[in-house]
Amino acid sequence: MFAELTSTVVTTARPRTGDARRDVNAAAVLRAVLDHGPVARSRVAALTGLSPAAVSRQVVDLVRLGLLRERPEPATAPGRGAVGRPQLPVDVDTDRIAVAGLHIGLPSTTFAFLDPRGNVLHRRELSHRGRTGPAVLRPLLERLPGLLAAAPDARTVVGLGAVTGGTVDRDRGRIIRHDPLGWQDLPLGELLADASGLPVQVDNHARALTQAEILFGHPAARRSMVHLFVGHVVDAALAVAGTVHVGPASPTGEIAHLPVPDSDVPCHCGRTGCLVAAASDTTLFEAAAAEGITERPDRAALVAAVKAGDPRADRLVRRRAETVGRALGLLADVVNPDLLVLTEHFTSLDPAYLEVVRAAFARGSHLRRDTGLVIAQRRGADVLAVAAGAASLGALYARPVHALTTAPPPRRPTPTAPSRRGSHS
Numbered sequence: 001m002f003a004e005l006t007s008t009v010v011t012t013a014r015p016r017t018g019d020a021r022r023d024v025n026a027a028a029v030l031r032a033v034l035d036h037g038p039v040a041r042s043r044v045a046a047l048t049g050l051s052p053a054a055v056s057r058q059v060v061d062l063v064r065l066g067l068l069r070e071r072p073e074p075a076t077a078p079g080r081g082a083v084g085r086p087q088l089p090v091d092v093d094t095d096r097i098a099v100a101g102l103h104i105g106l107p108s109t110t111f112a113f114l115d116p117r118g119n120v121l122h123r124r125e126l127s128h129r130g131r132t133g134p135a136v137l138r139p140l141l142e143r144l145p146g147l148l149a150a151a152p153d154a155r156t157v158v159g160l161g162a163v164t165g166g167t168v169d170r171d172r173g174r175i176i177r178h179d180p181l182g183w184q185d186l187p188l189g190e191l192l193a194d195a196s197g198l199p200v201q202v203d204n205h206a207r208a209l210t211q212a213e214i215l216f217g218h219p220a221a222r223r224s225m226v227h228l229f230v231g232h233v234v235d236a237a238l239a240v241a242g243t244v245h246v247g248p249a250s251p252t253g254e255i256a257h258l259p260v261p262d263s264d265v266p267c268h269c270g271r272t273g274c275l276v277a278a279a280s281d282t283t284l285f286e287a288a289a290a291e292g293i294t295e296r297p298d299r300a301a302l303v304a305a306v307k308a309g310d311p312r313a314d315r316l317v318r319r320r321a322e323t324v325g326r327a328l329g330l331l332a333d334v335v336n337p338d339l340l341v342l343t344e345h346f347t348s349l350d351p352a353y354l355e356v357v358r359a360a361f362a363r364g365s366h367l368r369r370d371t372g373l374v375i376a377q378r379r380g381a382d383v384l385a386v387a388a389g390a391a392s393l394g395a396l397y398a399r400p401v402h403a404l405t406t407a408p409p410p411r412r413p414t415p416t417a418p419s420r421r422g423s424h425s
Contacts, residue, residue: 023399025050029058030067030400038071038089059090065404067116069093092116098155100148101388103205104164106180106232109140111147112385118216118393120382121152133182141195148196158404160198161391162188163205165233170246173202180232201391206237210244212390213341225339226331230324234276260323279323287316317346321353325360328374332365340374343383347376
């Protein structure tokens with residue numbers, strides 16, 4: 001099925017082996033600055049356990065690579081008994097480099113640029129116009145060089161993240177299965193690397209959002225967390241001690257077919273009452289159209305009905321929120337995490353729906369945990385862009401020196417004027 005696409009794949013060169021200790025130390029310094037910056041080098045030494053000399057060496061490298069910068073104000077105010085020359089604090093440099101990201105969903109692809117702190121610099125929606133299978137990728141691969149050339153402020157783009165739902169082999173950069181898009185065993189990483197000339201990180205979007213939460217989000221995420229993604233696909237990811245779990249054969253786990261006792265909605269697996277069939281966007285939007293709330297299955301139309309106060313729309317969204325809350329209660333009982341993060345459109349739109357989720361969670365969980373551990377993702381409309389960029393940023397923070405010294409130089413096609421952040425096409 002993908003013969004026409006895969007026939008042009010060019011295998012990228014194997015990266016050179018670097019100094020592992022140097023990368024580990026650089027990662028520790030970078031993470032300390034991410035969490036505490038702007039911060040003095042002496043404080044970084046205390047936080048990481050590295051010697052001041054080792055911290056200084058890593059800071060010099062990271063400044064040269066565009067990841068850190070010295071701030072002009074001294075870290076120690078004069079007159080406080082400090083001895084010697086005042087230290088200039090260091091901070092994450094958000095002005096020189098960027099990563100690009102692609103979130104490939106069913107209705108559209110989100111393309112974005114992110115800075116090293118995970119802030120979205122530019123976001124664009126690319127409609128699939130009902131296409132699936134190879135027809136989704138062909139125009140995307142053709143447009144990618146031009147999209148990358150429009151990096152804001154002439155930043156150097158150092159990597160590309162690509163995330164989607166379904167089963168994703170992160171190590172090989174392959175989509176094992178994505179049923180709604182009709183993809184099986186697709187070498188997405190190789191195809192994107194050939195089109196972009198950049199190092200490409202491919203991952204499941206729930207795992208990528210979990211990585212983003214660990215890097216930039218709630219502190220409890222670094223202890224343990226479960227992330228539940230509810231969209232056209234329904235999937236989850238687990239992290240413990242700051243590491244996102246990847247199970248054997250690539251899936252983190254399969255929750256799409258958890259049974260929902262009061263649901264008789266047919267599932268593509270042949271059964272009825274699966275979580276994905278009961279709670280997915282596809283089911284929700286089709287139900288809204290069937291009840292005459294919207295003219296056709298459409299997110300924007302249902303959102304408009306909810307905002308207009310249509311009680312039928314509110315009932316549908318609340319019913320899904322209750323289903324999601326019960327699923328979270330089951331996940332909490334099985335895993336007992338410090339944090340549960342939900343990515344679902346309507347809970348981000350209106351906190352009242354998050355409270356419906358929390359109430360159903362409290363009723364369904366036998367552990368009777370505090371409902372405050374259930375939070376909605378906090379990136380709003382940028383959430384899919386953050387997921388896409390987080391795949392690349394996770395690799396950058398794990399091995400910063402390796403990532404920025406072994407990558408091939410980026411291609412520089414003729415730039416085109418970038419559209420405004422949040423524009424749609």
